Amino acid sequence: MNEELERADNDSPWKEILEAYFPQAMQFFFPKTAALIDWERPHEFLDKEFQQIAREAEQGRRYADKLVKVWQLAGQEIWLLIHVEIQAKPEDAFSERMFSYNLRIFDKFSKPAISLAILCDTDTTWRPHQYSYDYPDTRLNFEFGTVKLLDYQNRWAELEASDNPFATVVMAHLKTQETTKKLGERKTWKFSLIRRLYEQGWQERDIRNLYRFIDWVMILPKALEAEFWQEFKQFEQEQSMSYVTTGERIGYERGQQNLILRLLQKRVGELPQSVRDRIQSLSLNQLEALGEALLDFTGLEDLLAWLSANFTEQ
Template sequence: MTEELSRADNDSPWKEILEAYFPQAMQFFFPQTAALIDWERPHEFLDKEFQQIARDAEQGRRYADKLVKVWQINGEEVWLLIHVEIQANREETFAERMFSYNLRIFDRFGQPAISLAILCDADPKWRPNQYSYSYPDSSLDFKFGTVKLLDYQNRWQELEASDNPFATVVMAHLKTQQTIKKSGERKSWKFSLIRRLYELGFQERDIRNLYRFIDWVMILPKDLETEFWQEFKQFEQERTMSYITTGERIGYERGQQELVIRLLQKRVGELPEEEKTDIQALSLVQLEALGEALLDFTDSDDLLHWLRANRTA
């Protein structure tokens, strides 16, 4: 169960889904800011720039942060800092950290950033949206945009009617929260949400991307997971898929993860949970590359160096 909990707490599914559907994320969560952007021009993820201002982002708590360069309709460049607060508990210094990141971006790059936060916690009263202080001769009032996923509980029909990928993301997140001690109910919702992707007519690539997110967050006990896979495989077979099914592809990916982890442990010894989590976040291409590279590893430092060099930002 430790491995499953680590998988649930990891930020990689949010990073992956934000990269895959960034315009849709902005249109879904922050429509006013999205309306300023010229989506005909390509957006750019500034991962190296963000790492320069947030060296501590991978230490302690885990976050899904994206710094993105876009172009406004008026032709001006603007940077967006998107923060997804994944942790279950409120963080008292959250607003201060949002201000700090914004300030660091301006200080290092001379570029103002629009700061936006997606709050995934379950505390309805925690709604940080500004950092401020005031003295007789000096004051500051820094405001940032926030979206609380918990609020969508009262907008379920709106979510069901939407074909925006992030409607599915929010539904999966909420049902994961609501079924923490209800594994049978979670299994039913997991199947229902994935089936919905087919009913909405999503393309194969979109089904697979959203399937990965749902599968990552809606973790089941092993016995129910086995039942789920059997039922879903039958569902896909009944639809006479002409391509390799999503379930088969995801199953192959999982098998590759387990194989690489077993080979690594034989090569360098037992792996810490954090390193297992990093391996689980790798793409299939990266897993296959690691499977070849590990033949030259002599100790755990070799693995750490490889992960740092190849980890998705």
Template sequence: MNEPNTNYDSPWKEIIEEYFPQFIEFFFYDAYVEIDWERPYEFLDTELQQLEPDAEIGKRLVDKVAKVWLLNGEEAWVLIHVEVQGQYDSKFPQRMYIYNYRLFDRHKKRVISLAVLADNDVNWRPQSYGYQLGGCRVSLEFPTVKLLDYEAQWQTLEETENPFGLVVMAHLKTKATSQNPESRLQWKLRLVRSLFAKGYNREEIIGLFRFIDWIMFLPKELADSFKVELRNDEEVNRMRYVTSIERLAKEEGVIETLRESVIETLATRFEEVPIRVVEAVNEIDDVAVLKSLFRRAILVSSMAEFEDDLTAF
């Protein structure tokens, strides 16, 4: 089981949108206490099309833009960058700066730039970008959290009721078990079972299960074992929502997101996606097939090769 099998981008995008206040509270408390959460916030991802400084933006990042209201009544913007693929990137601080000033320039509103790093280099901690020339100085400092740091806070992750405790555990264990699918199965079961112990409501359980199930990809045989264990839990412990979460993989929202992931990946790699391919992908409602096609979209060397794979399903 290789790391490319794991799609980090889409699950992180979905979980941030679903639990935005909890995300800010868990990772960036200083920003959390500045925002008026009684007023509605709004995600405006179309803004990213105006902010991207080059074509490579977004390939390694989960980027979210949200419009919020501060406690002082001021409208502000929140820029979130999650380095989900976990790769060192020397241009990351510069991108943080470019996103920030372009958003400010477009709206003339103050901007909060936030970064979550999931790489494996404990020493890489970009927190600023700046330069000076001819007596002129330009700089941006931005708060950064490092997911690696939470390894030393595992008990806190287990005890917190904030859903991002489970999100971080799932992410860290996904990366730690990239070469050990049996261990991933056990951790996946442990994390899913903990959903019920924390007293979450049905919607919260479903949302968090979707993230865990999506990110902690298992080979088919172990995925089947996972389902058997869930059924046993349901029978023994009368866990009311187990049957519901087993069916999550068939929910239209998940299917639609997978379809979009396949098409967007192809568009990023090959620029144009034939309408026949788009239509064929949009007709597929089997999650296992869509996950397989998503992996193929990442790995194939040409659009023709992908179309050959598509006709096999």
């Protein structure tokens, strides 16, 4: 069951939510740095510049990284490197990599960067914050800012009272971790967190943005997902609101199915009906994972192997 609930792209919702609410992210996680910034002036995401210094894709790890140009209140331009460490397991070379990115930015663009990391893992003892070496005639001590999402477990009342969108992001993340083996409880929390968006009076655009994050990370098996949608549909009817409709969800899922089937036929050739049936029974989360995986397929055997490894017929 848990293998079915693995997502291939947990970095995507973080990238989306950081782009949608970047000033709020800084104010929530790194208030001292946020206080230096003139938020009246527009910030700029430097995706092309980041790609020039990033070399991690071939290593198979997942990150959500953003390089952002902002303006200080004092008037100078400054760059921020925001790193979200998605992986559940700590990484020995993490501090060195944070230093390496900072150095590459300075080397390539002659820009000092403020380096900041959001740690999403479950190890309370892993708290990287510096990279250093010390020799008789040369020494270095590079420090970077970090926040540990696990620490917010002890600040739950503060999260509930906050109207910053990243309070909801952290709550969804923590409850996803806590309910790995309690999926019925996860369904309850998922409903509660989405209902909270309406109760807090968020605008429709914000409800949709935060709903997408919650839905993406709080993955449910198909039966519980169906129960969730029935309950949620009733709730929206009672609220006389329909920002996120069941029909929209089902229509999107069918559209994804059709797109994946067309791409697979182009990639591996005609699909046997039994294989089409299996694909049409996949959850939306599984379809999105398949959509990413199929880029590496060279034949039907690759598809069958992926289905066997990632999806057990019920």
